[in-house]
Amino acid sequence: MTVPENVGKETERFRELLLFGRKKDALEAAMKGGLWGHALLLASKMDNRTHARVMTRFANSLPINDPLQTVYQLMSGRMPASATCCGEEKWGDWRPHLAMVLSNLTHTLDLDTRTITTMGDTLASKGLIDAAHFCYLMAQVGLGVFTKKSTKMVLLGSNHSLPFYQFATNEAIQRTEAYEYAQSLGSQPCSLPNFQVFKLIYACRLAEAGLSAQAFHYCEVISRTVLMQPAYYSPVFISQIIQMSEKLRFFDPQLKEKPEQELFD
DSSP states (O other), rough: OOOHHHHHHHHHHHHHHTTOOOHHHHHHHHHHHTTTHHHHHHTTSSHHHHHHHHHHHHHHHHHOHHHHHHHHHTTTTTTHHHHHHSSSSSOOOOHHHHHHHHHTTOOOOOHHHHHHHHHHHHHHHHHHHHHHHHHHTTTTTOOOOOOOTTTSSTTTTTTTTTTTTHHHHHHHHHHHHHHHHHHTTSSSSSOGGGGGGHHHHHHHHHHTTTHHHHHHHHHHHHHHHHSSGGGGHHHHHHHHHHHHHHHHHHHHTSSOOOTTTTGGO
């Protein structure tokens, strides 16, 4: 392999300084000449403070928007700068930065989770809702309530700061239902209590479109979910499910006859 002439000269200078025992000068020359391998190896054989200083200078020699900066900062126990700056043009694509975090978790759960959640907050503040919600899912942030200002995510891919009917679209409900289904396939299935009200809204929309059988099936599915964790749901919500089911049976005689309370027996 041919070594570039300038690298050869810098290496020769590094070697010459070490021949005279000038380790500090050799270290400085190596860093200025970009001989980071030599600089890091030499620093590792000196004191801890010197080694840390060289490591910092090496990291700072990388472009600030390089995903390598993200992983090095995370490994140093700091929240990466990309977490609060992603989404800006000069930072480029946010996804490599998130991938660096997810692929190199520090197992310091608080730092990992805060980094990913902060990245989501930053993207959300720039209107990148899909990107923000993906980060929140990776940080295992649960679905919140529409009326709560501190909520980060209610329906996937939909901005809950919008008026309700612009926010709670059929597409947003369908996306979130797909996520709920994916969750149900896991080894520890879990329900999404805050999502059930939107499934009931969707059932009402199906009924209004004349799709009574599909709407009734939604009521059955919601009822089974409620029965898994009844303490999460208000009596008013449970009553609304029963009333909706009864209306559907009344207007569509073809639906299977069931006693009023059968859904919750």
